[in-house]
Amino acid sequence: MRYDFAKIEKKWQQEWERTGVFHADNHSDKPKYYALVEFPYPSGQGLHVGHPRSYTAIDIVARKRRLQGYNVLYPMGWDAFGLPAENYAIKNHVHPKIVTEKNIARFKSQLQALGLSFDWSREINTTDPSYYKWTQWIFLQLYKHGLAYKKEMAVNWCTSCKCVLSNEEVVGGVCERCGAEVVRKVKSQWMLAITKYAERLINDLDELDFVERVKIQQRNWIGRSTGAEVDFATTVGHNLTVYTTRPDTLFGATYMVIAPEHPMIDQYRDQIENLDEVLAYRDAASRKSDFERTELAKDKTGVCLKGIRAVNPVTGGEIPIYVSDYVLISYGTGAIMAVPGHDQRDYDFAKKFDLPIIEVVGGGDISEHAFEDIETGHMVNSDFLNGLTVEQAKEKIIAYLEEKGVGHPKVNYKLRDWVFSRQRYWGEPIPMVYCDKCGWVPLPESELPLVLPEVESYEPAENGDSPLSKMTDWINTTCPHCGGPAKRETDTMPQWAGSSWYFLRYMDPHNDKELASKEALQYWSPVDWYNGGMEHTTLHLLYSRFWHKFLYDIGVVPTKEPYQKRTSHGMILGENGEKMSKSRGNVINPDDIIRDYGADTMRLYEMFVGDFEKAAPWSSTSIKGCKRFVERVWGLQELVTQGDGYSAALCSSTHKLIKKVSDDIENLKMNTAIAAMMAYLNEVYDAGSITAGELKTLLILLNPFAPHVTEELWEVLKFGGRVTDQAWPQFDPDKVVDDTIEIVLQINGKVKNTVTVPADSDREAVLALAREDERIRALTEGKQIVKEICVPGKLVNFVVKG
Structure with missing residues (x-):
């Protein structure tokens, strides 16, 4: 049929x-x-x-x-x-x-x-x-609890999409959506203070059933580190605060670096002797994305801040301050202490600008390959830290900094606050208004939703403002707080x-x-x-x-x-092993597969194609095997016999199948569950019949994978009700134990043969069968067996001499 x-x-x-x-x-x-x-x-x-x-x-x-x-x-x-x-x-x-x-x-x-x-x-x-x-309501709650705020900041700007991107949306220095160049631009942005939740976002992962690689990615992205904040005095009376995970290396700090955007530059313009050079460098840095500045920059660039020097808080010596774009204002304090003796990036910079390099951990010569040992050596050239291990030195230097009032322990995170503004139309309007008298004021909850207005053009303004910025009738409103004139926020929320x-x-x-x-x-x-x-x-x-x-x-x-x-x-x-995309011409439309093979076949093939967690290429040939499986299941109606029990021939196999499919679904091993059902089907066809009870069990087990054919067969065979009304089958533990097991036979640890033994065989019975194996006898003839090792249920290993 x-x-x-x-x-x-x-x-x-x-x-x-x-x-x-x-x-x-x-x-x-x-x-x-x-x-x-x-x-x-x-x-x-x-x-x-x-x-x-x-x-x-x-x-x-x-x-x-x-x-x-x-x-x-x-x-x-x-x-x-x-x-x-x-x-x-x-x-x-x-x-x-x-x-x-x-x-x-x-x-x-x-x-x-x-x-x-x-x-x-x-x-x-x-x-x-x-x-x-x-x-919008959730945004208002975030605002009312101090977790949403407005900030002037340098942002990633897609030159094609004409919108702000989060750091995560910039991949390889370009927009992840369109591939266009991303530049830095200063704009006023709504921010969400996700960093206030950083510690909890890491710690609470321990309580969750996430696959380990997901937990690792979460932890790495948040990037928790422990260290110290250290204050470096300067010759203009201003303190430069740095965050470092290695306060123990302070005696090796021979210069400092600040980000081009650091406010100190504007604050002490009159003291900077080469201000024009510094500002030109800042302008050039503004044209680079964070990725270009930190990941792509192999050749270090920078400008010495002439007229201002820093003071190393543990040596008391003056050290130069450089401006370089490999330091980001958005990470840490926007300033670093540079220890070129033990950091590749600092070493490269020091070499280029001919700066002092002092070894403070180890004892060997400084080289480009000395950085690997920084965690395990002992302190040198470090005054009262000399001879201590790295961990001992960290503890002692932090206590010293605290005592002197120039530092304290600090936990830091790589995670940045979430840039929440988008200068686009197709997004949720941000329910805030700005009043010259009251500042930013939230919309009353009773006025939600704030609905997107109709606009004539969806193009962002040339200055990068949202298309909503052109909607003056919509923008102009009254302040919910004082009743005076106010303007709506024209940015929208991100996707x-x-x-x-x-x-x-x-x-x-x-x-x-x-x-x-x-x-x-x-x-x-x-x-x-x-x-x-x-x-x-x-x-x-x-x-x-x-x-x-x-x-x-x-x-x-x-x-x-x-x-x-x-x-x-x-x-x-795609069938060529590459990611499916229109540009590669390898996209396969599921409509075509369903039309030619059916939904059940497609579902089965998607699950049978390989390990669920790994990528797998599509195969137009292999899908035909799944179609054949569905057709063979349909053909079982010709083999069904009366009786709700399990036959002697299939009883053990049926119970094993229930256990296998049940376990595999829980572990997303759908491919092996399907393989087991295919093998069971072969047994049925070899036996030439299947009881109604066995077929009901098979249809229930197969139903989640192939729901249509199983429901139809259930109805055709008048089993009563629907498959969806049934209970998941249970297996008998006593019937899933194999009667026999295969034992590996080894000589001096090398596999030579296998032998099948009764599953309940004791050690002596297994050894006796192993000794009588023809291949083992031939290989040990004339040699001395000095030891017999038996691992129950797994192997026998004969240790021989001669």
Whole structure:
């Protein structure tokens, strides 16, 4: 009987939605389970076959949980603000809202065609005013608690997108979105004080079930270090404060470096003898991105600050101050002490400018390769620190600095506060107004949402201001505080805003009184399992954890962390092994795969293609094997016999299959779970029959992977109800133990053969069988066996002489 996948898959997708079988209930007596995948940005290109890998894997988990008796929330929505829609709108003279709605419709139809068990009754869209009302509300709370502030600062400016980028959005010195040059520009920006949460963002990782590489990326991005802040006096009476992780090397500090933007330059202009040279250098540095200044700069540049010198606080000697762009004003204090004897960067600089180099750790000659030993040596040329280990010296020097009042212990972070302004149209309006009398004033919560006005042009102004800056009727308003004239903020929020809390809105998406009810938040929090791409394990994960911790602090959410478990998936590559992209011509459209092979086949192949955490190339040949598997499952209706029990021939295999598939789903080993079901199917066909009980078990186990064919077979065979109504099968531990096991046979540690023995064999029985093995006998003949080593259940090793 031919399997008409197109007709059957459409039938079940419509039936699932009609009956709401995947709709979560906020008032269930069942235990809850919240499964989540990162919601997509709905681009005009639609999905390619790489996108469903994450959705399908967590769909399998969600379907299994429902069969295990959980009330499962598995939602989907759209991260729809952002530059791509706006750029398209600019180019084609169409409102980004229209573009977004069209793209969402296409994405949704593609996802539904895959048979994913999303609860579409909870669909959200970050561009919907009823949604971004609460994004604005959260911003107001951040402002009221001192975590949102306005600051003049040098920012990354994309010369093509004409907008501010966070440091994280600049990759290799160019815009990560469009690839255009990024330059530095001074603008007034809204900032979020994420650094105030840095310590908690690191420490609380210990309590979470995140894959280790995700935790490592989070810790590295936050970049916690311990050291000291040290004050260097100067010849103009100004103290230059530096942060250093190595205060023990102070006796080796032979010069200082400040960032070109350091305020000391403007403060002491009259004392700087080469001011024109310094200002010209500052101007040149402003044209470079942070990445160019720190990562790409191999050749060190700088200008000596003539007329002002610093004083080393432990030697009392004067040392020169340089201005160099490899020091950033945004990191630490914008000034460093340079120890060229033990830092490659400082060494290169000192060599170029012929500055003193003093060794203070070790005892050997200074060379370009001496820096590796800085952590383990003993102090030299360091007065009262001489002979101490590095750790002893750190402790002693910090005590000395504290006693002299010129330093103290300090914990520092690489993480910077979050630049939250964007000079674009297609984003959430920032609900603030500026009054000459009152300063910045928040919009009353009763006036939310502040809706985006219609504009004639989506182009940013030539000076880089937002398109909203041209909307004078919208801008001019009254101050909520004093009633006087005021102007609205024309910057909008970054795309990260809506995605920093979207998982909470899924819990209660239609609530117009609060972002979600306390009851819903209490019931569903936290997300039990969250999967997404590795590219989002720093920014999105950090931003959303920060927002959630803040909401916890003000009593909005009941847990301090949003996600209990986080996993990440590898990409599906093109058949040529390269990342899928239109420019490479290797994009595969899932619509074509579903049309030719069916959704179940595509789901199975996406999971069978390889290790879930690793990238894997698409194979048009291999997908045919998954289609064949679906057809063979459909053919089982010709082999089914009466009886709800397991036959003697398949009993052990069935119990082993239940255990294997159950365990593999929990560990995202979907490929080996599918392989096990394929092997089981071969056993069934070899046996020539399958009982109704065995087939029911197989269909339930396979259902999360291939839901359409399993539901249809269940109905055709009149098993009663739906697969979605059934309970996940349980295995008997006694029936998953192998009757026999394979033992490796070694001679002097080298594998020579294997032998199959009864699983319950004791040591002597295993050794007896090993001694009688023909290959072992031949290889040990005439030699002395001096020792017999038996590792139960694994190996026998004969140690021989001669």
